[in-house]
Amino acid sequence: MIAGRARVFGDDINTDYIITSRRKRESLDPEVLRRYLFEEIDPAFAASVRADDLIVTGKNFGCGSAMEVAVTAVLGAGIRAVLARSFSRTYYRNAVNNGLLPVICDTNAIREGDGIAILDDAVRNETTGDKIAAAMPTGIALEIIQAGGLVPYFRRHGDFRL
């Protein structure tokens, strides 16, 4: 089970807000990029991130560029899951392929700093006691994420299997 502290962002957070293209231009290393995570919209974030933090956000998280560093930089900071009302499809795929858990749920009532536990089909807000229904990856996306991402999945299977 994944549990951690909510770090709350709004709607339509595009991948350039997660990590800017100009940072990506100079390094693809998640250990470097994590220092600039969300710098465009929350310059204090990178210094305050903890390994058990979870991103909690509104609709359309990860819209814009399909750049995969927007997932690997998040993982580089130790974050293991993102909770959103919806994801852009490219971010969702990239998250699955790298083993970052994308959870679709109603995030409206979650506040900055709330303790969050991710269950099988729901999210529990440990701070308020609320339990929120959640949609987890299913089918092949679940298999990829359970394998730990597309790299271990491919090393095992050598191809996609349905």
Place this chain on the structure above:
Amino acid sequence: MAGKTISEKILSASSGRYARAGDVVVCRVDAALGTDGSVPMALDYFQAMGGTGVFDARRIVFALDHYAPAPSRHTAQLHQRMREFAAEHGVELWDVGEGIGHQLVVERGRALPGQLVVGADSHAVTYGALNAFATGIGSSDLAAILIGGRIWLRVPESIRVTLTGRLAAGVYPKDIALALAGRLGADGATYQALEFAGSGLADLDLEDRLVLSNLTVEMGAKNGIFPADDRTLEYLRGRAPGPFSGVEPDADAHYVREIAIAVDELAPQVALPHQADRSVAIAEAAGTAVQMVYLGTCTGGRVRDFRQARDVLKAGGGPARGVQLVVTPASRAVLEELARDGTLADFIAMGAVVQTPGCGSCCGTCGAIPGDGVNVISTANRNFKGRMGNGSATIYLASPAACAAAAVRGAIADPREVV
């Protein structure tokens, strides 16, 4: 049972399954593009996956477009790595200066009607204009395609967008796209396909349709697809390397939503900062001062875009004092045509900064960057804060003619009032 949409038909054919919206299928990819923005990471995944060879190098192309020319040692090294991999595995590589990958895929007939074409870049949706199922992927999915030539996809539901009427003078396909983004919102088509239809298509040629398909990802769409018709064939004549056949939707195909746009009623649009779906009639933003005007990108960097902008600029007496005009052709072929027909000379005479064909300033990775507090108006598709390399600048999006009108006035203006 209802008939099939274009997307359902193409994904059925490429998966060999009876594919309906909501199904997950594994598909054979007809062509895949990688860019300098995505291939270096893809090569890391390729190695980590144990990749040794490329499944079918003829289906892969690499474009050096986001860092063109390389603005730093690090990016130059990324280019070197791509060139070495391409040479070793027989992958075609479009080098610095040839243009934006998406434009080259289209110009060089690498996306054809009925095909499944993906690009490791979100604006791969552009090829939907050619009746291809075209969508963006990340680097890891590209690595899997390099190894196995396949991808898993969820078959999207489709929204039908019916266009009727003819654009009025001074109104362009970009205005339709921005108006549609405004109607749908930035996530209005998430996980879904947009399928264009209607009598209005007859007046939109292939280059017009590219603009519409290009912007569909700003509405969250998985793909934005047109039917194939005479305009498609006309464009592909001499470009398509082999035979193809267009895919039509069934008359009783199921759409989750219907949107109708009377294009003859549209006014010129502008997208306000910082999202493409914040579109309004340009009159509402008229008078906003601009200091930089950007003409280029995979949305607005083709020959006709520059001609339209040039015409407005000439009619208006050139750019106003204090306006930096930056021109970036989408490809070398575009640049050559602009050189041949005199458009380039006109821009140079007007003091424009002319950049290497490629992505240029679009995402702030090479080329001119706006200064703090600068308002930019651009023919691009995205205006996120920081998009052009400076989070303290502000970006508006509009048609090439509207961008030119703003250059003339030094402020956002209705292009119909400038000519």
